[in-house]
């Protein structure tokens with residue numbers, strides 16, 4: 184299957200040409216903004232999407248990668264008899280089923296075990312998870328059940344044996360967040376949306392008291408130009424209020440940030456097909472240990488934070504996570520076992536128009552500013568599609584738009600999903616003489632476009648970037664040619680997940696990635712050196728935080 188969407192240069196040219204206003208201009212290319220652009224495009228609206236960094240460079244690439252209803256929110260719902268929290272969980276469970284259906288290559292169900300060391304805890308957790316199953320209704324993946332200590336240890340052999348009574352096993356979805364984000368952008372582009380990264384909104388255009396577009400700067404060329412639109416949707420996550428203040432300098436803040444870190448350990452710390460949920464941390468949270476791309480992902484934390492573009496995982500946060508792993512494991516775990524650590528900011532939202540703004544919820548808010556700016560914020564990755572429907576409905580109403588049809592995103596397969604089969608790895612392996620781990624990685628990461636990447640590899644790009652990882656040189660060229668990657672960091676952090684899995688391996692791959700990108704994109708020597716320096720600085724940031 185060949186990619187059919189326009190490249191970045193064509194997209195930027197379309198944004199600059201004076202063809203009359205877009206129906207909707209979306210600001211922010213994380214999960215929420217990408218979802219809004221796709222939703223509006225499927226309704227037949229003329230859509231532009233601009234992202235000031237790379238797609239998914241913010242919170243959306245730094246999540247726990249669970250497609251979930253939120254077991255924790257369920258606990259809160261039960262404790263406080265809060266009906267709205269129940270609805271939140273039920274809706275998210277419905278979305279879980281949608282995502283697993285529309286992006287089967289980038290997501291799959293994952294069994295997760297909660298180990299229990301006290302018999303009294305068993306009925307508590309089992310009842311809660313049965314309620315979770317029940318709320319999912321027909322969208323349930325598989326029934327939760329009690330597992331005895333023997334099965335718990337069979338699934339998770341490194342768990343602390345002493346005193347283990349058993350555990351509760353339940354199912355949620357797991358996904359590759361940054362690749363899913365890019366797949367949503369590519370699907371929007373395929374549906375006709377004009378999508379461009381590295382375009383920063385610097386100001387809003389206001390005519391007769393109404394927002395009518397934005398002034399953007401192309402951060403690659405330095406050019407500044409206007410994009411006219413009937414409606415503007417602000418989907419900038421933690422930066423929501425900065426964009427709202429472009430409309431109304433006195434806008435009351437609606438977003439605060441809390442940071443969550445993850446660390447990555449090697450595969451020794453988790454079996455390939457089961458996750459672990461540590462139900463009680465010192466600060467009353469939960470901690471996940473999940474198998475992820477041949478490694479173990481552990482997180483997360485929850486601390487008040489400054490809003491910044493590159494939040495860092497601090498040593499005390501890393502120590503906190505390690506302490507809890509150690510508590511539940513029979514194998515020792517040390518700081519030197521940490522292959523990578525990164526931090527993301529949760530955009531916690533309160534509705535500035537609501538009477539009670541005391542309780543911050545994880546639900547989303549759609550807000551309309553005094554000049555008609557539509558802001559969508561909060562929610563979670565799992566509910567991006569639902570949030571997008573609400574935001575586009577609001578934009579349609581504010582700007583009097585006339586969509587040709589209803590949103591089709593509940594059943595529209597994302598790019599790569601059409602014809603994907605989990606067995607496709609075997610075919611790829613045979614057809615292109617690939618090693619098993621490479622074939623399996625390509626099949627999952629690119630779905631129906633995996634053969635296209637494998638074909639590109641036959642043009643002298645078949646080498647691995649680093650020996651122990653399944654990433655091929657061809658993927659760098661593919662990312663630049665067909666997935667809007669423009670820098671080494673775009674490739675190493677978000678198209679391949681190498682920098683988020685193993686910082687040392689990313690450091691080793693960095694020079695070659697920059698070289699391949701420079702060839703593909705025609706970068707001169709100065710640009711290549713700047714690109715390398717930027718990626719090195721990001722790795723340095725992670726290592727010295």
Ligand SMILES: Cc1cc2nc3c(=O)[nH]c(=O)nc-3n(C[C@H](O)[C@H](O)[C@H](O)COP(=O)(O)OP(=O)(O)OC[C@H]3O[C@@H](n4cnc5c(N)ncnc54)[C@H](O)[C@@H]3O)c2cc1C
Nearest residue numbers: 211213214215235241242243247249384420443563564565
């Ligand atoms: C630690 C952690 C773990 C999480 N785990 C999960 C999970 O397992 N499952 C789940 O469902 N949810 C999870 N979430 C929540 C989820 O990740 C977020 O709700 C979601 O990613 C938010 O997406 P967003 O698009 O709103 O924000 P972002 O991804 O931050 O996107 C906003 C974008 O706007 C861009 N931008 C800002 N200003 C401008 C401007 N002026 N011009 C152009 N662009 C601009 C930014 O560069 C950024 O890319 C987690 C969150 C955190 C922090």
